[in-house]
Amino acid sequence: MSLDAVLAQIDTTLPAALDRLMALLRIPSISTDPAFKADCDRAADWLVADLQSLGFDAAKRPTPGHPMVVAHGGTGGPHLLFYGHYDVQPVDPLALWDRDPFDPQLQDTPKGQVIRARGASDDKGQLMTFLEALRAWKAVHGTLPCRLTIFLEGEEESGSPSLIPFLQENAAELRADIALICDTGLFQDTAPAIVTMLRGLLGEEITIHAANKDLHSGMFGGLARNPIHVLASILARMHDDTGHITIPGFYEGVSELPDAIRAQWQNLAFDHAKFLGDVGLSLPAGEQDRTPLEMIWARPTAEVNGILGGYTGDGFKTVLPAQARAKVSFRLVGTQDPAAISASFRQWVRDQLPADCTATFTEHGGSPAGVMQITHPAFEAARAALGEEWGRAAAYVGCGGSIPIAGYFKTHLGMDAMLLGFGRDDDQIHSPNEKYDLECFHKGIRSWARLLEKLA
Amino acid sequence: MSLDAVLAQIDTTLPAALDRLMALLRIPSISTDPAFKADCDRAADWLVADLQSLGFDAAKRPTPGHPMVVAHGGTGGPHLLFYGHYDVQPVDPLALWDRDPFDPQLQDTPKGQVIRARGASDDKGQLMTFLEALRAWKAVHGTLPCRLTIFLEGEEESGSPSLIPFLQENAAELRADIALICDTGLFQDTAPAIVTMLRGLLGEEITIHAANKDLHSGMFGGLARNPIHVLASILARMHDDTGHITIPGFYEGVSELPDAIRAQWQNLAFDHAKFLGDVGLSLPAGEQDRTPLEMIWARPTAEVNGILGGYTGDGFKTVLPAQARAKVSFRLVGTQDPAAISASFRQWVRDQLPADCTATFTEHGGSPAGVMQITHPAFEAARAALGEEWGRAAAYVGCGGSIPIAGYFKTHLGMDAMLLGFGRDDDQIHSPNEKYDLECFHKGIRSWARLLEKLA
Structure with a gap:
């Protein structure tokens, strides 16, 4: 009955666990913006101290970017590696937040209590479910359940530039029997889910240069090239009328869904009208010959995530700008090669430039x-543990987001990975007013305790 | 020989005239940005005081926006109204300025001395040429040359929202024999020019709304509508492959150039390769069946002056934004109707929207x-005066920029207007590092003295 004791410990100490998460959420660890470098460092320090309090040999490990947190503890098999990330997305547009994104608060909502803050769901709340499960386990048993390596990254939201070198340099130290990655969600808010298919990601920034300075649209308009027009025309040609992407070679490596997976997904009865309706939309906008679930889990995309050119402040300025730029991301599936797609995209852009324009590129x-x-x-242990905690069978699902760490563990450490998490579709990750349901935090901790009981 | 005395007075007092202009240039009277409202007011006060020092009955006149400056002085025919504007364009991108835009400086350049500051050429330097000519005249003659009304606006760079009501309410007070408008330039830097054809202007801001909040491009990408794509596609369709504008009815009221004007413009021998080459371009980008001079003087345009959507800061954010927006301006010719084109543009945009997107519009x-x-x-008096000062015949030319005041004087006061000015093509008006040549300031003052001699 030791599992019951651990679960009871989790239930009675939940307020303290919540306080710890709040403390971590107060640190604005935005990794993509250099202005928050010291805050990222502070979040890493906080986690090192917390892991040390659990008996781990924990340290902040420097990289050329933000530090990694690595901790070792426990004995006995199996050797599990747990991965999460302590960095968070930027918060703009700040005006759309109901409160300070870094002043977390437990709020009552019609759907229950939520933890409101940037990073509550992605990924601080999720990573703390595992640490809290270990804390309860140790309170009951006096030891950690098995040999454990904790590996927490600080650059997941900014393309993980330091990750692969770090894995390569520390492969022997980090290799475990399996990696547990907690950065995903429940399916349709209720069904526990284990992700077996993840999209990749390529980020490109393109700047179109025309005149060597901003021009007066009265003096030059109608004669001089406008780089916003050039950029808009290129971006408009990135998809054809049926939603397919027109960049040469883009679909190389994209394969059809296996029949077994297609059948399983059909059984999931995804309600795309509700999924879109919840965010004010109605029409599947992607490849028109694909199902909605394929569009988000199994098909590649090309999306403009940001565009800027000319005068965008209050009022009006009749300017022909010298340049215009856009951030474009590609979600990748199957064996699509990010390097090949980057090269093809850049060539495709250059091929469309008028003779007096140039393009420069930055990879993200x-x-x-x-x-x-x-x-x-x-x-199978996780499917059973999740099923017991949530009262319905866990499903193997896809994930439209890009969590490249699973592939990196396989490539660089030869280690399989299992992705499971407790986020909900309405968590507003990457958006204003991000939240994590208190129920998800609580049952997430209990889910890990159940899984550790089965594996230890 | 009183003209010689006035010209000599202008020559010997040029340093003091320059000091006065510098004082006016130090006031950051950016009319489009509400943050500079007090500065606009201060510029108006400065001009009132300067006009009073010349013996004018001058006052700052309130409007719902920035104030007008109106002054009356002198006796005898003809009754001349002089118009200029004391407001200036925004200064962004500030990083491209070599110095503080509102800390004016006289600088030596390979082409001669220049007055460097925002507003030096557009329009503070130009309007001061007239006031300095009056100052020299008064120093020599003891009186002003004839009956004069000075009318200086503070909203020219932000669409002149208060202008027409002010003209209507003060028509009897402002009506003169003819209006002199100083907001234009020399032709190809050397030939004095009188503008007889001005393009109109319509400013529209369009916002495309898709989801009701920003979305994660992993979770929703490929399924949810991206408003940046919708906006880019619409803007890309605004011109066809030959540079013609595709908005229905856009060309109504656009007529062919009269043969006499076409012949005169051919004689001007406009060097478009140099004109474009000076700003780093090479190819005329507008309607491909028109001459470069037609493109900038006699043909309408549709230009995107600003575009903004999604995440545009450092790094990358995988967001599908809720909205994207653009500022679009149209240069108008002939009898094109701004209201009709606004309505047609908006309907044309709405006709292209997917079912789950909406568009909102702001007119500028x-x-x-x-x-x-x-x-x-x-x-003809001006042609003669300008020819004497500059040593070559003045030309009747077109102007691609929009100086609607001439049309308003005609419509609301029944008063003809004459536009002449001393700007040069490389003045970088509306751009970083705006300047006004000291030679233009000096000879501009002398030009007005010569014209006043002929008219008074």
């Missing part, structure tokens, strides 16, 4: 898609 | 094109 990281091997016994 | 002012009547004797 790239990673291929991941397809999980589900042969390790941890998968 | 509109004015039709102006075609001057050159029958008033002031035109």
